[in-house]
Amino acid sequence: MIVASMLVLAVGTYLLRLSGPLLRTRVSFPPSAERLLDVAAVVLLTALVAVTALTEGGGPADAARPAGVLVGGVLAWRKASFMVAVLAAAATTAVLRLI
Amino acid sequence: MCLAVGVTSVSYGAVSVASGLPFWFPVVMGTLVLAGSSEFLFVGIVGAGGSPVAGALAGLLVNARHLPYGLALPDVLGRGWRRALGVHVMNDESVVFALTRKENAARSYWTSGIGVLVCWPLGALLGAALGSTVSDPNAFGLDAMFPVVILALILPSLRDRVARRPALLGAVIALVCAPLLPTGLPLLASLAALAAVPLLGGLGTSPSASADASPSADARPSAGPSAGTSGDAESERGRA
Structure with a gap:
C-alpha cells in the first residue's frame, strides 16, 4: 500500500513536470492561477510545520519539541545557516528532554 | 546549494x-x-x-x-x-x-x-x-x-505578505482540526484558507508588488482590492 502510494506520487509528479513543457507552446496560463498554486503550496507546508511542531497523534506534543522548533525557526528567520538552525533545534529539544 | x-x-x-x-x-x-x-x-x-x-x-x-x-x-x-x-x-x-x-x-x-x-x-x-x-x-x-x-x-x-496571511490562517485551521480529523486531513483542510485569499488582500499583481509594502510605498497607486498598503496593514492589525 505504501509502495503503491509512493509510485502514484512519483508518476503523478512526473506528469505534472511533463505537462508544463507540453502545454507551453499551446496555451497561456493566467498568472493568477500560478500565484494561487504557489500560495497553496506555502499554505500546505506551513500547516505541516504547525501540526508536526505542536501535535503528536491528535494531542499536544511535549513542550520540548515546540521549544526546539521555536529556537530553530528564530535562527532561520534571522538568516542563520540552514544547518545551524536545524541542529540548534535538535540540541534544544534534546537538552530539554534530559532535564 | x-x-x-x-x-x-x-x-x-x-x-x-x-x-x-x-x-x-x-x-x-x-x-x-x-x-x-x-x-x-x-x-x-x-x-x-x-x-x-x-x-x-x-x-x-x-x-x-x-x-x-x-x-x-x-x-x-x-x-x-x-x-x-x-x-x-x-x-x-x-x-x-x-x-x-x-x-x-x-x-x-x-x-x-x-x-x-x-x-x-x-x-x-x-x-x-x-x-x-x-x-x-x-x-x-x-x-x-x-x-x-x-x-x-x-x-x-x-516573508512575502501575500502568502503569509493565508499560510498562517491555514496553520490555525490545521491545528484546530488536528484533534478532530484523522492524520493528513488537517493538512488538506488548511487549504480552506485559500478561499479567504480575496479577504486577506488578494494575490497581488506579482510577488514584488507585495514585497515592497513598506510605509514608503504608501504613495503607490493601489491596484488591488485593498485601499492601499497602509490601510491594509491597519486592517491586518485589527484582525490580530
Missing part, C-alpha cells in the same frame, strides 16, 4: 526510518519522486499513522507547482531521452537557476538538476543509516528537526 540539499536529505532519511519506514524507502522515493517537500509530507503523514493515499494526494498537491514551473521554463530540455530525464530533474533549484542565468540557462539547469538527483538520494541513504542505528531518535531531538527543515525551506515565501 548541494550542501543544503544534502543536509536536508540526511534529515529526511533519518526522519523516514524514525517513522518506521524501511531504510531503502526514502532512497527509492527520493530517486523516483525527487521533490523534497512532498516526500517529507508523505513521510510525515504515513509516519504519524495516516493513510498513504492521503500522503500521496497531499504530495501531489504540493508538487502541482511543477506545472507552472514547466510553463515558465525556457527551452533547456533538449529532445528524446534527454528531454525525458530533463523533465524529471525539474525542481525548485534547477528552475530558479535556469530562469536567473539566462545566458547559460541550459547548462545551469542541468548542473543543478543532476546535482540534486545525485545528492538527494545519497543523503537520504546516509540519514537512513544514521537514523536506524539510533534506538530512540526523539532523545536526540530529531523530531524537532523536521518542522525546522520545512520552515527554513518556506521562510522566503513567508
Whole structure:
C-alpha cells in the first residue's frame, strides 16, 4: 500500500513536470492561477510545520519539541545557516528532554 | 546549494526510518519522486499513522507547482531521452537557476538538476543509516528537526505578505482540526484558507508588488482590492 502510494506520487509528479513543457507552446496560463498554486503550496507546508511542531497523534506534543522548533525557526528567520538552525533545534529539544 | 540539499536529505532519511519506514524507502522515493517537500509530507503523514493515499494526494498537491514551473521554463530540455530525464530533474533549484542565468540557462539547469538527483538520494541513504542505528531518535531531538527543515525551506515565501496571511490562517485551521480529523486531513483542510485569499488582500499583481509594502510605498497607486498598503496593514492589525 505504501509502495503503491509512493509510485502514484512519483508518476503523478512526473506528469505534472511533463505537462508544463507540453502545454507551453499551446496555451497561456493566467498568472493568477500560478500565484494561487504557489500560495497553496506555502499554505500546505506551513500547516505541516504547525501540526508536526505542536501535535503528536491528535494531542499536544511535549513542550520540548515546540521549544526546539521555536529556537530553530528564530535562527532561520534571522538568516542563520540552514544547518545551524536545524541542529540548534535538535540540541534544544534534546537538552530539554534530559532535564 | 548541494550542501543544503544534502543536509536536508540526511534529515529526511533519518526522519523516514524514525517513522518506521524501511531504510531503502526514502532512497527509492527520493530517486523516483525527487521533490523534497512532498516526500517529507508523505513521510510525515504515513509516519504519524495516516493513510498513504492521503500522503500521496497531499504530495501531489504540493508538487502541482511543477506545472507552472514547466510553463515558465525556457527551452533547456533538449529532445528524446534527454528531454525525458530533463523533465524529471525539474525542481525548485534547477528552475530558479535556469530562469536567473539566462545566458547559460541550459547548462545551469542541468548542473543543478543532476546535482540534486545525485545528492538527494545519497543523503537520504546516509540519514537512513544514521537514523536506524539510533534506538530512540526523539532523545536526540530529531523530531524537532523536521518542522525546522520545512520552515527554513518556506521562510522566503513567508516573508512575502501575500502568502503569509493565508499560510498562517491555514496553520490555525490545521491545528484546530488536528484533534478532530484523522492524520493528513488537517493538512488538506488548511487549504480552506485559500478561499479567504480575496479577504486577506488578494494575490497581488506579482510577488514584488507585495514585497515592497513598506510605509514608503504608501504613495503607490493601489491596484488591488485593498485601499492601499497602509490601510491594509491597519486592517491586518485589527484582525490580530
